[in-house]
Amino acid sequence: MSEWWTYRLEDFLLFSPRVYWRLFELNNAASWPLHLLTLAAGLAIVLLALRRPPGHGLWVAFILAALFAFVGWSFLWSRYAAINWAIAYVAPAFGLQALLLAIGGAARGSLAFDRRDIAGRLGLLIAVVGLVVYPLMPLLFGRPWSSAEVFGIAPDPTAIVALGVLLAASGGLVPLLFAIPLLWLLLSGLTLHAMGDSQAWLPLLAAAITVAALALRRIAR
Amino acid sequence: MIITRRTFVKAAAASGAALVLPGTAPGAPPAPVMRAVPSSGEMLPAVGLGTWITFNVGDDPVLRDECAEVIAAFFAAGGRMIDSSPMYGSSQPAIGYGLEKLGRPEALFSAEKVWTSSAADGPAQIEQSRRFWGVPRFDLVQVHNLVAWETHLETLFAMKADGRIRYVGITTSEGRRHDLFEQIMRAxxxxxxxxxxxxxxxxxxxxxxPLAAERGMAVIVNRPFRQGALTRQLQGETLPAWAAEIGAGTWAQFILKFILSHPSVTVAIPATTRVDHVRENVTAATGPLPDASMRDRMAAYVRDL
Known part of the structure; x- marks a missing residue:
């Protein structure tokens, strides 16, 4: 790109806020009542991470993998990429995250949700917020209820819940699993910021808290 | 260079850009100012329709219908040129949908772009764009933002020679790469x-x-409202009473009349999602346009706000 320093964030925005939020409305209408299933799956993930029954790592990883694959295909690839060609390159990253989660879940001992330090507890709190509070954002920001972002249906709450439970996880693959959800939240926050949307701070805050929690854990070591 | 009355008249004569105010039938909407494409003499209404952001609506059926309504209002007001690019997301299919719904209006002047860093991909991209629009051929294809401009220009001039497009152009925006742009215009x-x-x-x-006038090139003006930022900025300000002298009833018309009054400008392409705005924009190309002293007054007024 020539004269790249002359470009502002807004120059990369290809669509209007109205079109962006209409994407969620149409996606929600097409997906309903899957929301009930994905929310139940999210609740199950948090409960599995809290109670840690035998084989919980595999179940949490498989549920997250399935939902990342679903969101990547149904929302990013099938809807968002139509108004933002760059998303065609991002959607496969959700597929890669699903693959990594599936590998982490399938490989014995590579993923356990057993951390109960401050970062781990904070992570589970973040997961609950992503699951329960995120869908309520339209009420706070004056958008139609039909544009709600729901875990397992929309990318932001899916990434936030994933980061939350990963903060409570241990295993060789775990550091790798943070990258894609963090990068997604950064991209989403910057997009909302370019749109002038006051919700922009939410995905950025979730990413910042996750990075801070990881840094604190490292320092505590 | 600030335009004086003398340079204004001189540039108008040099560009050969005809400014025609056609007669209007009683009861009919006033016809827009027409400008000539210097290389052919073809006359075009001086306000076109841009599609950056506004037509990128994905597969949303409600918003696609709204785009079709904007296109319908544009043609009804006397507009012809619609401009788009492969870079504009789903704008091309939205245009194609609107044109199909309107029964392929004959008035259409299709202005597209080629935008790929791979020169080899240029022809395939233009063909894909043509299918999205559903037109037999594009009137104009431009090299978008000078991306891979040398090889794309070769392709476009060959397509023009074969009759597969009618005109060739280049684009930039927001003042970027004017030095290179000027070199290409000269060469x-x-x-x-x-x-x-x-x-x-x-x-x-x-x-x-001035170079466009000297070289006999038609000028399309993009971002006339700075993607809406300029009209939003001026929204709270009072339109001066003397704007009525040039028939500008809104800030949008004030800005468009300023642009169109430059003798080298052929078409301005504001983008909008609203039917009332598209009518208002095309109306800006009717009635009197400011002369050189009025242009100075307009620029000074906005600068001092």
Whole structure:
């Protein structure tokens, strides 16, 4: 790109806020009542991470993998990429995250949700917020209820819940699993910021808290 | 360069850009000002329709219908040129949908772009764009933002020679790469050039607009409202009473009349999602346009706000 320093964030925005939020409305209408299933799956993930029954790592990883694959295909690839060609390159990253989660879940001992330090507890709190509070954002920001972002249906709450439970996880693959959800939240926050949307701070805050929690854990070591 | 009355008249004569105010039938909406494409003499209404952001609506059926309504209002008001690009997301299919719904209006002047860093992919991209629009051929294809411009221009001139497109052009926006843009204008027989120009972004007055007149190139003006930021900024300000002298009833018309009054400008392409705005925009190309002293007054007024 020539004269790249002359470009502002807004120059990369290809669509209007109205079109962006209409994407969620149409996606929600097409997906309903899957929301009930994905929310139940999210609740199950948090409960599995809290109670840690035998084989919980595999179940949490498989549920997250399935939902990342679903969101990547149904929302990013099938809807968002139509108004933002760059998303065609991002959607496969959700597929890669699903693959990594599936590998982490399938490989014995590579993923356990057993951390109960401050970062781990904070992570589970973040997961609950992503699951329960995120869908309520339209009420706070004056958008139609039909544009709600729901875990397992929309990318932001899916990434936030994933980061939350990963903060409570241990295993060789775990550091790798943070990258894609963090990068997604950064991209989403910057997009909302370019749109002038006051919700922009939410995905950025979730990413910042996750990075801070990881840094604190490292320092505590 | 600030335009004086003398340079204004001189540039108008040099560009050969005809300014025609057609007669209007009683009861019919006033016909827009027509401008000539210097390389052919073809007359075009001076306000076109841009599609950056506004037509990128994905598969949303409600918003696609709204785009079709905007296109319908544009043609009903006497507009012809619709401009798009492969870079604009789903704008091309949205245009195609609207044109199909309107029964393929004959008035259409299709202005597209080629935008790929791979020169080899250029022809396939243009063909894909043509299918999205559903037109037999494009009237104009421009090299978008000078991306891979050398090889794309070769392709476009060959397509023009074969009759597969009618005109060739290049584009830039927001004042970027004007030096290279000028070099290409001097070296190649372009039919159209497209860049940003409005009452606050006047860099093009220095070299590009006079050069277009000198080289006999039609000028398409993009971002006339700075993607809406300029009209939003002026929204709370009072339109001066003397704007009525040039028939400007809104800030949008004030800005468009300023742009269109430059003798080298052929078409301005504001983008909008609203039917009332598209009518208002095309109306800006009717009635009197400011002369050189009025242009100075307009620019000074906006600058001092």
């Amino acid at each position: 190649h027989p372009l039919d159209f050039v497209q860049f940003t120009y409005n009452v606050v972004d006047r860099e093009a007055e220095e070299r590009l607009l």
